[in-house]
Amino acid sequence: MNEQLSRYYNNCLENNLEVDKIVYLSPDILKQPTSQSIKDIPKEKIKIIYGYDGEDEDFYTKVIENSLNDFIENNEAKEWILLADHYLKILRETGVxxxxxxxxxxxxxxxxxxxxxxxxxxxxxxxxNLIVTRINNLVSKFQGDNYKNECFYRDFESKKRGLNYAIDIYLDNDYYWFNLFSRGENTGDDPKLIKKWEQDNKDIEAWLKKHNLFDDTFYFEDRWKKEFKFPQQEKELYDFTEKVISLLEEYVESICSK
Structure with missing residues:
Protein backbone atom coordinates (compact mmCIF):
# COMPACT_ATOMS: atom_id res chain seq x y z
CA MET A 1 0.00 0.00 0.00
CA ASN A 2 1.11 3.59 -0.57
CA GLU A 3 3.42 5.00 2.12
CA GLN A 4 2.76 1.91 4.18
CA LEU A 5 5.63 2.12 6.68
CA SER A 6 5.37 5.92 6.93
CA ARG A 7 1.69 5.62 7.83
CA TYR A 8 2.50 3.08 10.55
CA TYR A 9 5.25 5.31 11.88
CA ASN A 10 3.15 8.48 11.89
CA ASN A 11 0.26 6.66 13.50
CA CYS A 12 2.52 5.66 16.37
CA LEU A 13 3.67 9.24 16.84
CA GLU A 14 0.11 10.53 16.74
CA ASN A 15 -0.71 8.15 19.59
CA ASN A 16 2.26 9.32 21.66
CA LEU A 17 4.22 6.14 21.08
CA GLU A 18 7.98 6.30 20.80
CA VAL A 19 9.34 4.39 17.81
CA ASP A 20 12.69 2.91 18.64
CA LYS A 21 13.11 0.91 15.44
CA ILE A 22 11.13 -0.29 12.47
CA VAL A 23 12.22 -3.79 11.52
CA TYR A 24 11.62 -4.69 7.91
CA LEU A 25 11.89 -8.43 7.35
CA SER A 26 12.60 -9.04 3.67
CA PRO A 27 12.79 -12.50 2.09
CA ASP A 28 16.00 -11.55 0.27
CA ILE A 29 18.22 -8.62 -0.74
CA LEU A 30 16.22 -7.99 -3.89
CA LYS A 31 13.15 -6.82 -1.98
CA GLN A 32 13.55 -3.61 0.00
CA PRO A 33 11.13 -0.92 1.21
CA THR A 34 10.45 1.72 -1.43
CA SER A 35 11.49 5.33 -0.92
CA GLN A 36 7.80 6.28 -0.95
CA SER A 37 7.00 3.82 1.81
CA ILE A 38 9.64 5.18 4.20
CA LYS A 39 9.74 8.86 3.16
CA ASP A 40 8.89 10.25 6.64
CA ILE A 41 11.06 7.89 8.65
CA PRO A 42 14.59 8.76 9.74
CA LYS A 43 17.06 6.30 8.21
CA GLU A 44 18.52 5.33 11.57
CA LYS A 45 15.07 4.12 12.64
CA ILE A 46 14.93 1.50 9.91
CA LYS A 47 16.47 -1.92 10.36
CA ILE A 48 16.28 -4.30 7.38
CA ILE A 49 16.70 -7.97 8.14
CA TYR A 50 17.08 -10.26 5.16
CA GLY A 51 15.56 -13.68 5.40
CA TYR A 52 18.26 -15.21 3.23
CA ASP A 53 21.06 -13.15 1.71
CA GLY A 54 23.62 -15.77 0.71
CA GLU A 55 26.19 -14.18 3.00
CA ASP A 56 25.43 -15.96 6.31
CA GLU A 57 24.35 -12.65 7.85
CA ASP A 58 20.65 -13.30 7.55
CA PHE A 59 17.62 -14.32 9.60
CA TYR A 60 17.94 -17.91 8.42
CA THR A 61 21.53 -18.34 9.58
CA LYS A 62 21.13 -16.49 12.85
CA VAL A 63 18.02 -18.38 13.90
CA ILE A 64 19.38 -21.76 12.83
CA GLU A 65 22.65 -21.18 14.69
CA ASN A 66 21.20 -19.54 17.78
CA SER A 67 17.66 -19.01 19.03
CA LEU A 68 15.80 -21.82 17.26
CA ASN A 69 18.16 -24.42 18.66
CA ASP A 70 17.89 -22.86 22.11
CA PHE A 71 14.11 -22.96 21.97
CA ILE A 72 14.14 -26.57 20.86
CA GLU A 73 16.52 -27.54 23.66
CA ASN A 74 14.34 -25.75 26.24
CA ASN A 75 11.12 -27.10 24.73
CA GLU A 76 9.56 -23.64 24.73
CA ALA A 77 7.30 -21.80 22.28
CA LYS A 78 6.41 -24.86 20.23
CA GLU A 79 4.01 -22.95 17.99
CA TRP A 80 6.65 -20.32 17.23
CA ILE A 81 9.21 -23.04 16.49
CA LEU A 82 6.84 -24.68 14.00
CA LEU A 83 6.14 -21.38 12.27
CA ALA A 84 9.81 -20.39 12.15
CA ASP A 85 10.84 -23.81 10.91
CA HIS A 86 8.43 -23.61 7.96
CA TYR A 87 9.51 -20.06 7.20
CA LEU A 88 13.17 -21.06 7.26
CA LYS A 89 12.52 -23.86 4.79
CA ILE A 90 10.80 -21.41 2.45
CA LEU A 91 13.73 -19.00 2.72
CA ARG A 92 16.20 -21.75 2.00
CA GLU A 93 14.32 -22.84 -1.11
CA THR A 94 13.42 -19.41 -2.50
CA GLY A 95 16.03 -17.03 -1.13
CA VAL A 96 18.93 -15.61 -3.08
CA ASN A 129 35.71 -17.33 -28.41
CA LEU A 130 38.17 -18.81 -25.95
CA ILE A 131 37.60 -22.44 -26.99
CA VAL A 132 38.44 -21.64 -30.62
CA THR A 133 41.53 -19.72 -29.49
CA ARG A 134 42.65 -22.67 -27.37
CA ILE A 135 42.21 -25.11 -30.26
CA ASN A 136 44.12 -22.86 -32.64
CA ASN A 137 46.91 -22.52 -30.09
CA LEU A 138 47.22 -26.33 -30.07
CA VAL A 139 47.24 -26.35 -33.88
CA SER A 140 49.98 -23.74 -33.96
CA LYS A 141 52.07 -25.48 -31.32
CA PHE A 142 51.72 -29.08 -32.51
CA GLN A 143 51.14 -28.69 -36.27
CA GLY A 144 47.83 -30.49 -36.30
CA ASP A 145 44.38 -29.50 -37.51
CA ASN A 146 41.26 -27.86 -36.16
CA TYR A 147 38.15 -29.99 -36.62
CA LYS A 148 35.09 -27.69 -36.92
CA ASN A 149 36.23 -25.65 -33.89
CA GLU A 150 35.47 -28.72 -31.77
CA CYS A 151 38.87 -30.29 -31.30
CA PHE A 152 42.53 -30.41 -32.27
CA TYR A 153 43.71 -33.58 -34.03
CA ARG A 154 46.78 -35.07 -35.65
CA ASP A 155 47.39 -38.42 -37.38
CA PHE A 156 50.47 -40.63 -37.44
CA GLU A 157 50.76 -43.22 -40.20
CA SER A 158 51.65 -46.79 -39.34
CA LYS A 159 52.68 -48.72 -42.45
CA LYS A 160 53.12 -51.81 -40.31
CA ARG A 161 49.49 -51.68 -39.15
CA GLY A 162 48.18 -50.22 -42.41
CA LEU A 163 46.31 -47.33 -40.80
CA ASN A 164 46.84 -44.19 -38.73
CA TYR A 165 47.12 -43.85 -35.03
CA ALA A 166 45.83 -40.47 -33.92
CA ILE A 167 45.45 -38.05 -31.09
CA ASP A 168 42.67 -35.54 -30.67
CA ILE A 169 41.99 -33.06 -27.90
CA TYR A 170 38.41 -32.03 -27.24
CA LEU A 171 37.67 -29.20 -24.84
CA ASP A 172 34.98 -27.21 -23.12
CA ASN A 173 35.10 -24.18 -20.84
CA ASP A 174 36.73 -26.08 -17.97
CA TYR A 175 38.46 -29.16 -19.38
CA TYR A 176 40.65 -30.74 -22.04
CA TRP A 177 40.16 -34.39 -23.02
CA PHE A 178 43.26 -35.90 -24.57
CA ASN A 179 42.56 -39.02 -26.69
CA LEU A 180 44.94 -41.55 -28.22
CA PHE A 181 43.35 -44.10 -30.53
CA SER A 182 43.48 -46.23 -33.64
CA ARG A 183 41.71 -45.15 -36.82
CA GLY A 184 40.57 -48.74 -37.05
CA GLU A 185 37.77 -47.88 -34.64
CA ASN A 186 35.11 -47.77 -37.38
CA THR A 187 34.62 -51.53 -37.49
CA GLY A 188 30.92 -51.81 -38.19
CA ASP A 189 29.84 -55.39 -37.48
CA ASP A 190 32.88 -57.02 -39.08
CA PRO A 191 34.29 -59.53 -36.55
CA LYS A 192 37.80 -59.36 -38.03
CA LEU A 193 37.93 -55.57 -37.84
CA ILE A 194 36.53 -55.63 -34.30
CA LYS A 195 39.26 -58.08 -33.26
CA LYS A 196 41.99 -55.88 -34.80
CA TRP A 197 40.58 -52.78 -33.12
CA GLU A 198 40.50 -54.54 -29.75
CA GLN A 199 44.11 -55.57 -30.25
CA ASP A 200 45.01 -51.98 -31.17
CA ASN A 201 43.64 -50.79 -27.84
CA LYS A 202 45.73 -53.36 -25.96
CA ASP A 203 48.78 -52.35 -28.00
CA ILE A 204 48.23 -48.66 -27.22
CA GLU A 205 47.99 -49.40 -23.51
CA ALA A 206 51.20 -51.43 -23.63
CA TRP A 207 52.94 -48.68 -25.63
CA LEU A 208 51.86 -46.01 -23.13
CA LYS A 209 53.20 -48.09 -20.25
CA LYS A 210 56.45 -48.78 -22.06
CA HIS A 211 57.11 -45.06 -22.45
CA ASN A 212 56.00 -44.20 -18.88
CA LEU A 213 52.94 -42.29 -20.10
CA PHE A 214 50.35 -44.45 -18.40
CA ASP A 215 48.97 -43.83 -14.93
CA ASP A 216 45.67 -44.23 -13.10
CA THR A 217 44.30 -41.01 -14.66
CA PHE A 218 44.25 -42.67 -18.08
CA TYR A 219 41.03 -44.55 -18.75
CA PHE A 220 39.49 -46.41 -21.68
CA GLU A 221 36.16 -45.30 -23.13
CA ASP A 222 36.31 -46.39 -26.80
CA ARG A 223 39.58 -44.45 -26.82
CA TRP A 224 42.38 -43.98 -24.32
CA LYS A 225 41.54 -40.74 -22.53
CA LYS A 226 43.18 -38.39 -20.08
CA GLU A 227 41.57 -35.25 -18.59
CA PHE A 228 43.18 -31.91 -17.85
CA LYS A 229 41.50 -28.99 -16.11
CA PHE A 230 41.53 -25.57 -17.71
CA PRO A 231 43.28 -23.32 -16.91
CA GLN A 232 44.92 -25.04 -13.91
CA GLN A 233 46.50 -27.89 -15.91
CA GLU A 234 47.11 -26.26 -19.27
CA LYS A 235 50.89 -26.51 -18.94
CA GLU A 236 50.59 -30.18 -17.98
CA LEU A 237 48.47 -30.82 -21.07
CA TYR A 238 50.99 -29.11 -23.35
CA ASP A 239 53.93 -30.95 -21.80
CA PHE A 240 52.13 -34.29 -22.03
CA THR A 241 50.98 -33.70 -25.62
CA GLU A 242 54.48 -32.66 -26.67
CA LYS A 243 55.95 -35.84 -25.21
CA VAL A 244 53.34 -38.10 -26.84
CA ILE A 245 53.76 -36.47 -30.25
CA SER A 246 57.54 -36.70 -30.04
CA LEU A 247 57.30 -40.43 -29.30
CA LEU A 248 54.69 -41.03 -32.03
CA GLU A 249 56.87 -39.26 -34.58
CA GLU A 250 59.80 -41.51 -33.68
CA TYR A 251 58.22 -44.77 -32.57
CA VAL A 252 54.72 -45.02 -34.09
CA GLU A 253 55.60 -48.36 -35.71
CA SER A 254 56.38 -49.80 -32.30
CA ILE A 255 52.72 -49.62 -31.25
CA CYS A 256 51.49 -52.49 -33.39
CA SER A 257 52.39 -55.82 -31.80
CA LYS A 258 51.98 -57.91 -34.97
Whole structure:
Protein backbone atom coordinates (compact mmCIF):
# COMPACT_ATOMS: atom_id res chain seq x y z
CA MET A 1 0.00 0.00 0.00
CA ASN A 2 1.11 3.59 -0.57
CA GLU A 3 3.42 5.00 2.12
CA GLN A 4 2.76 1.91 4.18
CA LEU A 5 5.63 2.12 6.68
CA SER A 6 5.37 5.92 6.93
CA ARG A 7 1.69 5.62 7.83
CA TYR A 8 2.50 3.08 10.55
CA TYR A 9 5.25 5.31 11.88
CA ASN A 10 3.15 8.48 11.89
CA ASN A 11 0.26 6.66 13.50
CA CYS A 12 2.52 5.66 16.37
CA LEU A 13 3.67 9.24 16.84
CA GLU A 14 0.11 10.53 16.74
CA ASN A 15 -0.71 8.15 19.59
CA ASN A 16 2.26 9.32 21.66
CA LEU A 17 4.22 6.14 21.08
CA GLU A 18 7.98 6.30 20.80
CA VAL A 19 9.34 4.39 17.81
CA ASP A 20 12.69 2.91 18.64
CA LYS A 21 13.11 0.91 15.44
CA ILE A 22 11.13 -0.29 12.47
CA VAL A 23 12.22 -3.79 11.52
CA TYR A 24 11.62 -4.69 7.91
CA LEU A 25 11.89 -8.43 7.35
CA SER A 26 12.60 -9.04 3.67
CA PRO A 27 12.79 -12.50 2.09
CA ASP A 28 16.00 -11.55 0.27
CA ILE A 29 18.22 -8.62 -0.74
CA LEU A 30 16.22 -7.99 -3.89
CA LYS A 31 13.15 -6.82 -1.98
CA GLN A 32 13.55 -3.61 0.00
CA PRO A 33 11.13 -0.92 1.21
CA THR A 34 10.45 1.72 -1.43
CA SER A 35 11.49 5.33 -0.92
CA GLN A 36 7.80 6.28 -0.95
CA SER A 37 7.00 3.82 1.81
CA ILE A 38 9.64 5.18 4.20
CA LYS A 39 9.74 8.86 3.16
CA ASP A 40 8.89 10.25 6.64
CA ILE A 41 11.06 7.89 8.65
CA PRO A 42 14.59 8.76 9.74
CA LYS A 43 17.06 6.30 8.21
CA GLU A 44 18.52 5.33 11.57
CA LYS A 45 15.07 4.12 12.64
CA ILE A 46 14.93 1.50 9.91
CA LYS A 47 16.47 -1.92 10.36
CA ILE A 48 16.28 -4.30 7.38
CA ILE A 49 16.70 -7.97 8.14
CA TYR A 50 17.08 -10.26 5.16
CA GLY A 51 15.56 -13.68 5.40
CA TYR A 52 18.26 -15.21 3.23
CA ASP A 53 21.06 -13.15 1.71
CA GLY A 54 23.62 -15.77 0.71
CA GLU A 55 26.19 -14.18 3.00
CA ASP A 56 25.43 -15.96 6.31
CA GLU A 57 24.35 -12.65 7.85
CA ASP A 58 20.65 -13.30 7.55
CA PHE A 59 17.62 -14.32 9.60
CA TYR A 60 17.94 -17.91 8.42
CA THR A 61 21.53 -18.34 9.58
CA LYS A 62 21.13 -16.49 12.85
CA VAL A 63 18.02 -18.38 13.90
CA ILE A 64 19.38 -21.76 12.83
CA GLU A 65 22.65 -21.18 14.69
CA ASN A 66 21.20 -19.54 17.78
CA SER A 67 17.66 -19.01 19.03
CA LEU A 68 15.80 -21.82 17.26
CA ASN A 69 18.16 -24.42 18.66
CA ASP A 70 17.89 -22.86 22.11
CA PHE A 71 14.11 -22.96 21.97
CA ILE A 72 14.14 -26.57 20.86
CA GLU A 73 16.52 -27.54 23.66
CA ASN A 74 14.34 -25.75 26.24
CA ASN A 75 11.12 -27.10 24.73
CA GLU A 76 9.56 -23.64 24.73
CA ALA A 77 7.30 -21.80 22.28
CA LYS A 78 6.41 -24.86 20.23
CA GLU A 79 4.01 -22.95 17.99
CA TRP A 80 6.65 -20.32 17.23
CA ILE A 81 9.21 -23.04 16.49
CA LEU A 82 6.84 -24.68 14.00
CA LEU A 83 6.14 -21.38 12.27
CA ALA A 84 9.81 -20.39 12.15
CA ASP A 85 10.84 -23.81 10.91
CA HIS A 86 8.43 -23.61 7.96
CA TYR A 87 9.51 -20.06 7.20
CA LEU A 88 13.17 -21.06 7.26
CA LYS A 89 12.52 -23.86 4.79
CA ILE A 90 10.80 -21.41 2.45
CA LEU A 91 13.73 -19.00 2.72
CA ARG A 92 16.20 -21.75 2.00
CA GLU A 93 14.32 -22.84 -1.11
CA THR A 94 13.42 -19.41 -2.50
CA GLY A 95 16.03 -17.03 -1.13
CA VAL A 96 18.93 -15.61 -3.08
CA UNK A 97 22.31 -17.29 -3.29
CA UNK A 98 25.74 -15.73 -3.08
CA UNK A 99 25.78 -15.65 -6.88
CA UNK A 100 22.50 -13.73 -6.89
CA UNK A 101 24.04 -11.16 -4.58
CA UNK A 102 27.17 -10.86 -6.71
CA UNK A 103 25.05 -10.46 -9.82
CA UNK A 104 22.97 -7.74 -8.21
CA UNK A 105 26.07 -5.89 -6.99
CA UNK A 106 27.60 -6.23 -10.43
CA UNK A 107 24.47 -4.82 -12.06
CA UNK A 108 24.37 -1.88 -9.68
CA UNK A 109 28.02 -1.14 -10.40
CA UNK A 110 27.83 -1.08 -14.21
CA UNK A 111 24.37 0.38 -14.79
CA UNK A 112 25.71 3.95 -14.83
CA UNK A 113 29.19 3.20 -16.14
CA UNK A 114 29.24 2.88 -19.93
CA UNK A 115 33.01 2.42 -20.16
CA UNK A 116 32.97 -0.49 -17.76
CA UNK A 117 30.07 -2.06 -19.61
CA UNK A 118 31.96 -1.90 -22.92
CA UNK A 119 34.96 -3.56 -21.29
CA UNK A 120 32.72 -6.30 -19.93
CA UNK A 121 31.22 -6.90 -23.37
CA UNK A 122 34.71 -7.26 -24.79
CA UNK A 123 35.65 -9.75 -22.07
CA UNK A 124 32.47 -11.74 -22.73
CA UNK A 125 33.26 -11.88 -26.46
CA UNK A 126 36.78 -13.06 -25.67
CA UNK A 127 35.42 -15.71 -23.31
CA UNK A 128 32.91 -16.94 -25.87
CA ASN A 129 35.71 -17.33 -28.41
CA LEU A 130 38.17 -18.81 -25.95
CA ILE A 131 37.60 -22.44 -26.99
CA VAL A 132 38.44 -21.64 -30.62
CA THR A 133 41.53 -19.72 -29.49
CA ARG A 134 42.65 -22.67 -27.37
CA ILE A 135 42.21 -25.11 -30.26
CA ASN A 136 44.12 -22.86 -32.64
CA ASN A 137 46.91 -22.52 -30.09
CA LEU A 138 47.22 -26.33 -30.07
CA VAL A 139 47.24 -26.35 -33.88
CA SER A 140 49.98 -23.74 -33.96
CA LYS A 141 52.07 -25.48 -31.32
CA PHE A 142 51.72 -29.08 -32.51
CA GLN A 143 51.14 -28.69 -36.27
CA GLY A 144 47.83 -30.49 -36.30
CA ASP A 145 44.38 -29.50 -37.51
CA ASN A 146 41.26 -27.86 -36.16
CA TYR A 147 38.15 -29.99 -36.62
CA LYS A 148 35.09 -27.69 -36.92
CA ASN A 149 36.23 -25.65 -33.89
CA GLU A 150 35.47 -28.72 -31.77
CA CYS A 151 38.87 -30.29 -31.30
CA PHE A 152 42.53 -30.41 -32.27
CA TYR A 153 43.71 -33.58 -34.03
CA ARG A 154 46.78 -35.07 -35.65
CA ASP A 155 47.39 -38.42 -37.38
CA PHE A 156 50.47 -40.63 -37.44
CA GLU A 157 50.76 -43.22 -40.20
CA SER A 158 51.65 -46.79 -39.34
CA LYS A 159 52.68 -48.72 -42.45
CA LYS A 160 53.12 -51.81 -40.31
CA ARG A 161 49.49 -51.68 -39.15
CA GLY A 162 48.18 -50.22 -42.41
CA LEU A 163 46.31 -47.33 -40.80
CA ASN A 164 46.84 -44.19 -38.73
CA TYR A 165 47.12 -43.85 -35.03
CA ALA A 166 45.83 -40.47 -33.92
CA ILE A 167 45.45 -38.05 -31.09
CA ASP A 168 42.67 -35.54 -30.67
CA ILE A 169 41.99 -33.06 -27.90
CA TYR A 170 38.41 -32.03 -27.24
CA LEU A 171 37.67 -29.20 -24.84
CA ASP A 172 34.98 -27.21 -23.12
CA ASN A 173 35.10 -24.18 -20.84
CA ASP A 174 36.73 -26.08 -17.97
CA TYR A 175 38.46 -29.16 -19.38
CA TYR A 176 40.65 -30.74 -22.04
CA TRP A 177 40.16 -34.39 -23.02
CA PHE A 178 43.26 -35.90 -24.57
CA ASN A 179 42.56 -39.02 -26.69
CA LEU A 180 44.94 -41.55 -28.22
CA PHE A 181 43.35 -44.10 -30.53
CA SER A 182 43.48 -46.23 -33.64
CA ARG A 183 41.71 -45.15 -36.82
CA GLY A 184 40.57 -48.74 -37.05
CA GLU A 185 37.77 -47.88 -34.64
CA ASN A 186 35.11 -47.77 -37.38
CA THR A 187 34.62 -51.53 -37.49
CA GLY A 188 30.92 -51.81 -38.19
CA ASP A 189 29.84 -55.39 -37.48
CA ASP A 190 32.88 -57.02 -39.08
CA PRO A 191 34.29 -59.53 -36.55
CA LYS A 192 37.80 -59.36 -38.03
CA LEU A 193 37.93 -55.57 -37.84
CA ILE A 194 36.53 -55.63 -34.30
CA LYS A 195 39.26 -58.08 -33.26
CA LYS A 196 41.99 -55.88 -34.80
CA TRP A 197 40.58 -52.78 -33.12
CA GLU A 198 40.50 -54.54 -29.75
CA GLN A 199 44.11 -55.57 -30.25
CA ASP A 200 45.01 -51.98 -31.17
CA ASN A 201 43.64 -50.79 -27.84
CA LYS A 202 45.73 -53.36 -25.96
CA ASP A 203 48.78 -52.35 -28.00
CA ILE A 204 48.23 -48.66 -27.22
CA GLU A 205 47.99 -49.40 -23.51
CA ALA A 206 51.20 -51.43 -23.63
CA TRP A 207 52.94 -48.68 -25.63
CA LEU A 208 51.86 -46.01 -23.13
CA LYS A 209 53.20 -48.09 -20.25
CA LYS A 210 56.45 -48.78 -22.06
CA HIS A 211 57.11 -45.06 -22.45
CA ASN A 212 56.00 -44.20 -18.88
CA LEU A 213 52.94 -42.29 -20.10
CA PHE A 214 50.35 -44.45 -18.40
CA ASP A 215 48.97 -43.83 -14.93
CA ASP A 216 45.67 -44.23 -13.10
CA THR A 217 44.30 -41.01 -14.66
CA PHE A 218 44.25 -42.67 -18.08
CA TYR A 219 41.03 -44.55 -18.75
CA PHE A 220 39.49 -46.41 -21.68
CA GLU A 221 36.16 -45.30 -23.13
CA ASP A 222 36.31 -46.39 -26.80
CA ARG A 223 39.58 -44.45 -26.82
CA TRP A 224 42.38 -43.98 -24.32
CA LYS A 225 41.54 -40.74 -22.53
CA LYS A 226 43.18 -38.39 -20.08
CA GLU A 227 41.57 -35.25 -18.59
CA PHE A 228 43.18 -31.91 -17.85
CA LYS A 229 41.50 -28.99 -16.11
CA PHE A 230 41.53 -25.57 -17.71
CA PRO A 231 43.28 -23.32 -16.91
CA GLN A 232 44.92 -25.04 -13.91
CA GLN A 233 46.50 -27.89 -15.91
CA GLU A 234 47.11 -26.26 -19.27
CA LYS A 235 50.89 -26.51 -18.94
CA GLU A 236 50.59 -30.18 -17.98
CA LEU A 237 48.47 -30.82 -21.07
CA TYR A 238 50.99 -29.11 -23.35
CA ASP A 239 53.93 -30.95 -21.80
CA PHE A 240 52.13 -34.29 -22.03
CA THR A 241 50.98 -33.70 -25.62
CA GLU A 242 54.48 -32.66 -26.67
CA LYS A 243 55.95 -35.84 -25.21
CA VAL A 244 53.34 -38.10 -26.84
CA ILE A 245 53.76 -36.47 -30.25
CA SER A 246 57.54 -36.70 -30.04
CA LEU A 247 57.30 -40.43 -29.30
CA LEU A 248 54.69 -41.03 -32.03
CA GLU A 249 56.87 -39.26 -34.58
CA GLU A 250 59.80 -41.51 -33.68
CA TYR A 251 58.22 -44.77 -32.57
CA VAL A 252 54.72 -45.02 -34.09
CA GLU A 253 55.60 -48.36 -35.71
CA SER A 254 56.38 -49.80 -32.30
CA ILE A 255 52.72 -49.62 -31.25
CA CYS A 256 51.49 -52.49 -33.39
CA SER A 257 52.39 -55.82 -31.80
CA LYS A 258 51.98 -57.91 -34.97
Missing amino acids: TKMDKLTQDFYNEIINNTDEYEKIKLIVDMYN
